[in-house]
Amino acid sequence: YLIVFVLFCFTNSVIAQNMINLELNSVKQAATNIHYLAKVKVIKAEAFHEGDGSEKHVYSAEVLATYKGKTHKKLSYEMVVEQ
Numbered sequence: 001y002l003i004v005f006v007l008f009c010f011t012n013s014v015i016a017q018n019m020i021n022l023e024l025n026s027v028k029q030a031a032t033n034i035h036y037l038a039k040v041k042v043i044k045a046e047a048f049h050e051g052d053g054s055e056k057h058v059y060s061a062e063v064l065a066t067y068k069g070k071t072h073k074k075l076s077y078e079m080v081v082e083q
Contacts, residue, residue, distance in 0.1 A: 036069035055081045 031037055040061035048056045058078045066072070 031068065034068070037067040038063050038069070038072075038075075039065040039067070040075070050080070053083060057081055 040063055042059050042061045044060040046058045048058070050056055056078060057080075058076060060074065060076045062074055063072050
């Protein structure tokens with residue numbers, strides 16, 4: 001039973017590392033195709049109900065580091081969320 005458990009743990013570890021590598025590669029690929037990339041700290045989030053049943057979320061953020069594009073101290077961005 002111990003051999004099966006060790007093999008199971010090793011297999012899960014390899015699968016987890018492969019998933020991390022896949023995610024990192026996806027982020028690297030996405031970063032080459034965008035104009036702006038920054039690390040931000042969200043300082044305010046608001047949700048507004050739209051007439052069509054969707055929600056508009058507006059986020060205000062402090063820019064901690066800019067990796068690509070023009071440097072900003074603060075920024076805001078929004079997204080529309082559908083049910």
